[in-house]
Amino acid sequence: MITIEDENFLLRDGEQRCRRTYNTYSALEEICVSKAFRKTVCKAHCPPDQIHFPFSFQLDFWLNPSTPALPVDVRIPAHSLQAVKIFLESHGIEYSILIEDLQVVLDREKQDIVASQQMERSSSTFNYGTYHSLASIYQELDNLASEYGNIVSKIQIGESYEKRPLYALKIASDYGNDPSITSLLNNLDIFLLPVANPDGYEFTHTTNRMWRKTRSKNSGSLCIGVDPNRNWDAGFGGKNKIYLCSLFVPTGPGASSNPCSDSYRGPRANSEVEVQSVVNFIKDHGNIQAFLTLHSYSQLLMYPYGYKCTPPADNAELNTIGKAAANSIRSLYGTTYTVGSICSTIYQASGGSIDWSYDYGIKYSFAFELRDTGRYGFLLPAAQIIPTAEETWLGLKTIMEYVRDNPY
Amino acid sequence: MPGLRAALPAALLLLSSFPPAAAEQYPWPQAPGVMHPLNPNSREAAWAARTVLHYTNYRTASPSLLWVLHHVEKATVKVGGAITLGDIKYYLQFTIRDYIHEKHVGSCSATVLYLKNSPPQVRAKCVHARDKKQIQEADYRLYKYLQSQKKPITANSIPDNHGNIDRDHLSLLALAKVGSSDIMWKKSTEHVGYFLAQVKVVKQQIRTDDAVEFNFIVLLHKMPTQEMVACNMNVVWTLNDPIRVKYTCAPDNHELEDGSGQDSGSAAGTSHETKGNF
Numbered sequence: 151m152i153t154i155e156d157e158n159f160l161l162r163d164g165e166q167r168c169r170r171t172y173n174t175y176s177a178l179e180e181i182c183v184s185k186a187f188r189k190t191v192c193k194a195h196c197p198p199d200q201i202h203f204p205f206s207f208q209l210d211f212w213l214n215p216s217t218p219a220l221p222v223d224v225r226i227p228a229h230s231l232q233a234v235k236i237f238l239e240s241h242g243i244e245y246s247i248l249i250e251d252l253q254v255v256l257d258r259e260k261q262d263i264v265a266s267q268q269m270e271r272s273s274s275t276f277n278y279g280t281y282h283s284l285a286s287i288y289q290e291l292d293n294l295a296s297e298y299g300n301i302v303s304k305i306q307i308g309e310s311y312e313k314r315p316l317y318a319l320k321i322a323s324d325y326g327n328d329p330s331i332t333s334l335l336n337n338l339d340i341f342l343l344p345v346a347n348p349d350g351y352e353f354t355h356t357t358n359r360m361w362r363k364t365r366s367k368n369s370g371s372l373c374i375g376v377d378p379n380r381n382w383d384a385g386f387g388g389k390n391k392i393y394l395c396s397l398f399v400p401t402g403p404g405a406s407s408n409p410c411s412d413s414y415r416g417p418r419a420n421s422e423v424e425v426q427s428v429v430n431f432i433k434d435h436g437n438i439q440a441f442l443t444l445h446s447y448s449q450l451l452m453y454p455y456g457y458k459c460t461p462p463a464d465n466a467e468l469n470t471i472g473k474a475a476a477n478s479i480r481s482l483y484g485t486t487y488t489v490g491s492i493c494s495t496i497y498q499a500s501g502g503s504i505d506w507s508y509d510y511g512i513k514y515s516f517a518f519e520l521r522d523t524g525r526y527g528f529l530l531p532a533a534q535i536i537p538t539a540e541e542t543w544l545g546l547k548t549i550m551e552y553v554r555d556n557p558y
Numbered sequence: 559m560p561g562l563r564a565a566l567p568a569a570l571l572l573l574s575s576f577p578p579a580a581a582e583q584y585p586w587p588q589a590p591g592v593m594h595p596l597n598p599n600s601r602e603a604a605w606a607a608r609t610v611l612h613y614t615n616y617r618t619a620s621p622s623l624l625w626v627l628h629h630v631e632k633a634t635v636k637v638g639g640a641i642t643l644g645d646i647k648y649y650l651q652f653t654i655r656d657y658i659h660e661k662h663v664g665s666c667s668a669t670v671l672y673l674k675n676s677p678p679q680v681r682a683k684c685v686h687a688r689d690k691k692q693i694q695e696a697d698y699r700l701y702k703y704l705q706s707q708k709k710p711i712t713a714n715s716i717p718d719n720h721g722n723i724d725r726d727h728l729s730l731l732a733l734a735k736v737g738s739s740d741i742m743w744k745k746s747t748e749h750v751g752y753f754l755a756q757v758k759v760v761k762q763q764i765r766t767d768d769a770v771e772f773n774f775i776v777l778l779h780k781m782p783t784q785e786m787v788a789c790n791m792n793v794v795w796t797l798n799d800p801i802r803v804k805y806t807c808a809p810d811n812h813e814l815e816d817g818s819g820q821d822s823g824s825a826a827g828t829s830h831e832t833k834g835n836f
Contacts, residue, residue, distance in 0.1 A: 280720075359715075360755065360777060406783070411785065488599045495599070499782065524753040526721050529719065530721050531720070531721035532721060
């Protein structure tokens, strides 16, 4: 199936551009696009020396195969190691071993996690200042629900692709200790989904720290996973797939239609069970007043839209709330957040969660990009976990208090 | 100038044939040659400032003196006089922080000219209070240490998956940052920017001459597509010469820029195919 990448560029009059798109691994197509829509010449040529690796090898590509000249990183299960070596040698492909035994490396890392886990049988000893495995997080959810049973309960809103439960905590009713929190919880229930993509989260611990997507299989492709924040039903995909050679696809920017891309939007909106589960929960529950989502990184506090660059109807109000929340965040450690719509602060991207929630009717829809601004990026040192949480909480509280005081 | 007069109406016609979504790309009118103030919080301003820093980090070629963007104070933009839409020049004032030691601060005045088919042209003047002699001595100590190695230094994952950096690995990260700044500067466009996300692999290449050589695999986090771009990078460092960088990056699966060949290059314009084992 031929797919075309979404683009945001402008051509000079009469100019033609050729773009490469990937048709799984079996063909590399060059598509020539003319600004006038009149002429489209699509030609296909396959790069030399394409090699198809048997599925039975069960290879897990860390650095994806792209062109013949570039190295590829592959994780090979033990049972196919010998066969893969023979296969590579018979094709004259040089290889070297980066990690002899991945399990040894992971075991060493696990030892650290287990050591701190042993302290965490009750929530009073859970170490919030370190990274945790999925199992450890899920254990802590149980601890919280049991120790604070009067206000916290654990619910399951669905299952991931690999059948891991999607757990949320419902925080409700009278808290009693802190007047501001009591006042919040007297008026609102808070649902917290700590791990929205448990399959991906687990994968970052076991295999690829930089994995961003779900772990669903894509038919017709070796590549796995969908970007769950491009999969929501908000400006999803191109309006019309026949706009194959159209430059100005008005919807669907910033989300790839290539399964191998880290921002692959998926075959259709809500194709990912992780996304569909949240949508179902919101629709079934009803009366959701706010939708807040936490991401990393860049220190941004954003409201819709991402799929288009026109402001939402509530632009002024959302901007005011955002600025107040950013001020609260800054008050603790001086961390500065930039406030604005997704499109103006970060990029134009379709299929985002808060665009869907806002268009669904949830006026107070915000997305946070947490610390930092690029120095460590995704690899934020554990020492910053608690300070990040403390300051972010102040921002969330500001928004929640506004929501409490301004029902609609 | 008659030529210019004739050009203007054509430009307006061009604009009106664009559907609204496309016209939203530029939040300023596209009259050529006029300076337009830009919101310093905007993504264009931030990415232009980062482009400046990639360039200066590479050109300074000092692992002991690397900067990251702190805050854009002022930004203006000018569209090129020839109405070539790729010809956009940013004028920036921004503050900076030291990459390794956050407490050191500075500021820059810079211009970035984004061109169609070449890397952005950067002019920058940065001021800071770091002691020049101290920096030179730190670089010298590092250089001597690396040069004296008999057994090649190797390492994986800097920072590690939990954001930790071994003290011994800090200088390798800095060297990787210098080298990958060359890659990131060259690949930056008005709408595409990069961060160095992680050094996956580093392996020293022992040399018989004076130079220090390393092979890296670095992961670059590409915005706005969110791709992780893996690059093989070879860096040759001699203290008083420009650092030599050769690289090959895995082409992205979602390219915003005009891709007409595999991404590769060096200052000399040739691609270095990595041979041998890592």
